[in-house]
Amino acid sequence: MSLAPVLALSGIHKGFPGVKALSDVSLRLFPGEVHALMGQNGAGKSTLIKVLTGLFQPDAGTITLDGQAIAPKRTEDAQDLGIRTVYQEVNLCPNLSVAENICAGRFPRKSWLGGGRIDWTAVRAEARRVLSQMDLDIDVTAPLSRYSLSVQQMVAIARTLRISARVLILDEPTSSLDDAAVQRLFTVLRRLRDQGLAILFVTHFLDQTYALADRITVMRNGETEGEYPAAELSRLALVNKMVGAPPDQQPTRLDSRASQTGTPVLKAEGLGRRGALHPLDLELRCGEVVGLAGLLGSGRTEAARLLFGADSADAGHVEMHGRSRRWHSPREAIAAGIAFCSEDRKHEGAILELSVRDNILLALQARAGLRLVMSREQQQALAEDYIKRLGIKTASADMPMGQLSGGNQQKALLARWLATQPAVLILDEPTRGIDVRAKEDLMDQVRALAVGQDADAGMAVLFISSELPEVLHCSDRLLVLRDRRAAGEYRRGELDERSVLEVIAAESA
Amino acid sequence: MKDAALPMPTQRVPATPLWRHPLARPLAALALLLAVAAVFVPGFFHLEIKDSHLYGSLVDILNRAAPLMLAALGMTLVIATRGIDVSVGAVVAIAGTVACVLVGSHGLAIAFAAALGAALLCGLWNGLLVSVLGLQPIIATLILMVAGRGLAQLLTDGQIITVYEPASFFWLGAGHLLGLPVSIFVVALVAGLTALLMSRTALGLFIQTVGINPVAARLAGVRTAAIVFFVYVYCSLGAGLAGLMISSNIKSADANNAGLLLELDAILAVTLGGGQLSGGKFSLAGSLIGALIIQTLTSTIYAMGVPPQVTMVVKAVVVFAVCISQSSFWSRKSA
Numbered sequence: 152m153s154l155a156p157v158l159a160l161s162g163i164h165k166g167f168p169g170v171k172a173l174s175d176v177s178l179r180l181f182p183g184e185v186h187a188l189m190g191q192n193g194a195g196k197s198t199l200i201k202v203l204t205g206l207f208q209p210d211a212g213t214i215t216l217d218g219q220a221i222a223p224k225r226t227e228d229a230q231d232l233g234i235r236t237v238y239q240e241v242n243l244c245p246n247l248s249v250a251e252n253i254c255a256g257r258f259p260r261k262s263w264l265g266g267g268r269i270d271w272t273a274v275r276a277e278a279r280r281v282l283s284q285m286d287l288d289i290d291v292t293a294p295l296s297r298y299s300l301s302v303q304q305m306v307a308i309a310r311t312l313r314i315s316a317r318v319l320i321l322d323e324p325t326s327s328l329d330d331a332a333v334q335r336l337f338t339v340l341r342r343l344r345d346q347g348l349a350i351l352f353v354t355h356f357l358d359q360t361y362a363l364a365d366r367i368t369v370m371r372n373g374e375t376e377g378e379y380p381a382a383e384l385s386r387l388a389l390v391n392k393m394v395g396a397p398p399d400q401q402p403t404r405l406d407s408r409a410s411q412t413g414t415p416v417l418k419a420e421g422l423g424r425r426g427a428l429h430p431l432d433l434e435l436r437c438g439e440v441v442g443l444a445g446l447l448g449s450g451r452t453e454a455a456r457l458l459f460g461a462d463s464a465d466a467g468h469v470e471m472h473g474r475s476r477r478w479h480s481p482r483e484a485i486a487a488g489i490a491f492c493s494e495d496r497k498h499e500g501a502i503l504e505l506s507v508r509d510n511i512l513l514a515l516q517a518r519a520g521l522r523l524v525m526s527r528e529q530q531q532a533l534a535e536d537y538i539k540r541l542g543i544k545t546a547s548a549d550m551p552m553g554q555l556s557g558g559n560q561q562k563a564l565l566a567r568w569l570a571t572q573p574a575v576l577i578l579d580e581p582t583r584g585i586d587v588r589a590k591e592d593l594m595d596q597v598r599a600l601a602v603g604q605d606a607d608a609g610m611a612v613l614f615i616s617s618e619l620p621e622v623l624h625c626s627d628r629l630l631v632l633r634d635r636r637a638a639g640e641y642r643r644g645e646l647d648e649r650s651v652l653e654v655i656a657a658e659s660a
Numbered sequence: 661m662k663d664a665a666l667p668m669p670t671q672r673v674p675a676t677p678l679w680r681h682p683l684a685r686p687l688a689a690l691a692l693l694l695a696v697a698a699v700f701v702p703g704f705f706h707l708e709i710k711d712s713h714l715y716g717s718l719v720d721i722l723n724r725a726a727p728l729m730l731a732a733l734g735m736t737l738v739i740a741t742r743g744i745d746v747s748v749g750a751v752v753a754i755a756g757t758v759a760c761v762l763v764g765s766h767g768l769a770i771a772f773a774a775a776l777g778a779a780l781l782c783g784l785w786n787g788l789l790v791s792v793l794g795l796q797p798i799i800a801t802l803i804l805m806v807a808g809r810g811l812a813q814l815l816t817d818g819q820i821i822t823v824y825e826p827a828s829f830f831w832l833g834a835g836h837l838l839g840l841p842v843s844i845f846v847v848a849l850v851a852g853l854t855a856l857l858m859s860r861t862a863l864g865l866f867i868q869t870v871g872i873n874p875v876a877a878r879l880a881g882v883r884t885a886a887i888v889f890f891v892y893v894y895c896s897l898g899a900g901l902a903g904l905m906i907s908s909n910i911k912s913a914d915a916n917n918a919g920l921l922l923e924l925d926a927i928l929a930v931t932l933g934g935g936q937l938s939g940g941k942f943s944l945a946g947s948l949i950g951a952l953i954i955q956t957l958t959s960t961i962y963a964m965g966v967p968p969q970v971t972m973v974v975k976a977v978v979v980f981a982v983c984i985s986q987s988s989f990w991s992r993k994s995a
Contacts, residue, residue: 461879485881499879502872504940509865517881521861567880 155218157182157349158203158234158318163212165198167557172198173209174373180318180349185340187364187381188353191393191447191617195373196353200322203351204236205229216317235311239323243307245296250278252295253310281309284346285339301332305339312343319343320351325359337363355447357386357656371395372618390446390656394619413437416611417489417575419458421467427453429636430466435575438609440597442626444619445655450635451615452494455577458613459491460484472574485518490568494580494615496557500564503553507545508534510552511566518571537566542592561593569600576600577613582621594625619655623648631655682934682941686949689932689982693953697960704963714839717959725955726843727752727902729948731922732929733854734895736947739930740871741891742939743790743797748899748926750808751782752919755903757812760821760913763829771829772904779900782808783893791888801892805923812915822912833909843905847948850898855944867891871939925954932982953982 158180165173173195180186190196201207203214205223214221216232223229229236243252251274259273278291287305295303304324311319321340325333340363344350354360360367360381367384369376369392376392413436421430428450435441443451456462458469460478469476471487478484481491493499502510511534516524525533534548541562545555552560561581568576578597582590600610616622622629631639631654639654678684697704697717707716731748738745755775763771782804789800823829835842858864869877870887878884902922907913931937932953933946957978961971 459879481879482881482883491879493876493879498873499875502869502876504872505865505868509869513865513869513877513882514880516862516865517877517883519862521863521866523860523862 154181154183156180157217159215160199160203161213163199163202163214164210165202165207166210172373173202176212176370176373176375178351178368178375179378180351182317182349183344183347184365185344185350185352185363187360187367188351188370189355189360189367189389189393190370190376191355194370194393194617196370197322198373199370200236200320200351200353203229203234203320230314233315233317234320235314235316235318236320236322237304237307237311237324243295243303243310245303246294248292249282249289249295249298249306250275250291252306253278253281253291253313255310257314277313278309281313282306284312284343285309286342287339299332301335304332304336308339308343312348316348318349318351320353322353323355324352325354325356333359357389357446360389361386369393386656387652391652393446394444394617394652394655413439413609413611416472417458418470419467420470422454422457422464422469423466424453424457424462424464427462427635428457429634431632431637433458433630435611435613437574437611439627440612440614440625442622442629443613443615443632444622444629444651445632445638447617448635449632449655451632452579453635454632455491455579455613455615458484458575459489459577461491482517485514485571485573488571488574489577490514490571490573490575491577492561492564492568492579492581496560496564501552501560504551506549507538507543507552507555507563508548510563511537511548511570514567515570533570534566537563537570541566541596558590558593562596565593565596573610575611575613577615579615580617581614582616582618590621594621597625619648619651623651633657682943683946683949685985686933686946686953689985690949690953690956693956693960693978697956697963701960701963704960709839712839713836717963719841721952721955721959722844723841724959725951726841726847727905727919728922728925728929728955729847729951730850730898730902730905731895731919731926732933732947732951733851733944734891734898735923735926736930736933736935736942736944737854737867737891738797738895739927739935739937740867740939740942741888742871742874743888743891744927744937745786745801745892745895746798746923747782747786747801747804747808748895748902748923749919749921750805750812751779751896751899752903752906752922753809753812753913753915754782754815755779755900756907756918757815757821757913757915759829759904760823760907761815763823763826768826768828775904776897776900779896779903780893782900783896786896787889787892790892791885809915812913816913816915818915820912820914823907824911830908830911833905833907834911843909846901846905850901851944851948858944863887863890868940868942871942925951928979929954932979954979 156179159178161177163173163176176195176199178188178199188196188199198207202209205226205228208222208224216234221232223232223234244255247255254274254277258269259277261268261270275291282289282291285305285308287309289298289302295306298306308319324336340350352364364381366378367381367389368378369389371393415434415436417435419431419433421432422428423430431454433454443454445451453462457464460481460483463479464477469478476487502513508530512530531548537543538545538548543555543559543562543566545559552563555563565581581593581597597612597614600612614622614625629641629651630637631651633655638657639651641651701717704717707714707718709715735745735748755778758778759771759775762774786801786804789795789803790797832842832846837845866877866882866887869880869882870884874884899919903919906918929950930947932950933943933948935942935947957975961974966974
């Protein structure tokens, strides 16, 4: 490309305690292009955007705007430089008028002779000017709440365009829009691109990427996988780069396992929930690790939550040990022997201010009710036993959970569920956001758990991960989801990485 | 081992110095207040035995703080679940009124049981609104705060009901046991039972879990709704007992003024004791100390002869100082 990039990042590093979030990341944005930033959960997209918008400062690396090095320290700095961001959730005031929303924070004012008051005529004119730039004709004096989400999204964009924007960052702008609204948004974005704006578009929808983007940068595991012209990167190749090439050197466990199967423990028949998951059949057996693969939004987590009763199913039922059951709450599923380690460790797992011991004990105690399951000494011994067995790095069992690193918190949560001695263990992204060594540790633990002493003693494990190599490495059987329904199931020995990728990447019907 | 040589940044020595103890600041504040009182109020620490009863400012403070301490215990648990109960004062009025209306005609046992029964109903109502219907705690309990005094006034036709007999009715609020006010024993008993309930069952763990992370609590199988329901019932029962104590002490039911603003003092006591309104970790002892701080302050100001119109301002200044000293602002600075 002959033009110089308007924004360029190179060698960006960013780490948090126990986590390497970004490692040698580079990104180039040219004027007049839509650039898609793709990557799975935890690939580092949001961290990168936070670096760009000044929310985080990189540990190393350079950011240049028009060839000048910049170091935004606050979001205001980035905004003043012309790097504007529209976030997933619309951040506007629905009860104020469209014009007020567009100009809020930087109202045109009358001169001091006029009292320095807000010049409402100018506010309206300004709002109309920006909206016409986007070819959007709406009443700027009407309250924003009168308009649909897609129009509100466009008003949010208009707001960022008012002050000479050089770069527009859109973080998952379409996740709450329907198809028609997405098309309208895209028309506006193409128009802005043609006016010379550089647009960075973050999404996990493949169809939308190909409909809009000129070039694609793929991130994986906090690193830049590569930068490609959209026309030259096939869907299959893109997904391959997002989920990681299947490891050639490592023999997958699918072949190495003995072929005998345990007795079925948990069976789901037509389990579904409107808007979350189409009816799904699933069977988990003793001593078996079943992998659940698919892209973000494919229904993986939704399936896990239905199996665990965290959400209630409106179709189908589950069978536990051959008995038909319907969960009304996680409590019932836990009582029946199911454990669920959520992907959202911070919000759905860890009790950060309580000790590691209390965190480990919680599910076991909750199942028992108010009567203490064991004496304080026994609690201490149990916690210390798991700390040792899982190699949790903590000064003591009394340490507040919040002082542990992410990987060690994850292990403590695993310990919480192991302590309940479940028949079925559901692990949703157990390796997300933890460093490579902790990942390997954890996967070893998972494998050891399922095997147990003999096939019928081991537990059934449902393993969900965005990392295809991880799933392949761990699973005896693989279920692929796409568009919230099952798209393929692979038994031991019939696995072919390429066909898995094809199923994951296939165009939605 | 290779691992042992690696630095572990998450580790910190678990032994905390004495001044870092959560109760250190509330205790220091109380000690400071007592020291000030000793300087300005002659004979503040003087205790004497008259008619085989112990008299003195300190005993008086404990006695007067008793209703507040009962309310603060309940408020501690409510706040630990991220909630708040502003209906405490109204429940005090209801319980006191029910007891005073019934005690003359139906006897002490029925009157007390009915008063606590009324408080229980109030708690069930609050629990229903917050935990089952999912209303915001402050709004849910505001309903009873407003309606409760009205209900109490309906019971008394807007009059102050004075109780003349039985004399046993006055024992709870004004009687003596082993030379000390009965109210002190009641508070000790309630506090002791509550502490046992928290340590000998998993209730304390569940309450903290629900307060810190309700979503994670539910996913771990904790009966979050039941826990939230319980704390409101418990808080109202404590308020009911406080209402009995107050009406027994003043020998009357004053639907308008009994326990007026007690909920705010209770919230303040929890805060002064180190409790966070954002829920989670709680300390029953801290809240009791907080209640004592408030009562010591009030008594001292009166004893110093500060004009009543200035009292509230002085109280506000001291509370401001204590709250500021406990702000996380300082720990951030030193960290």
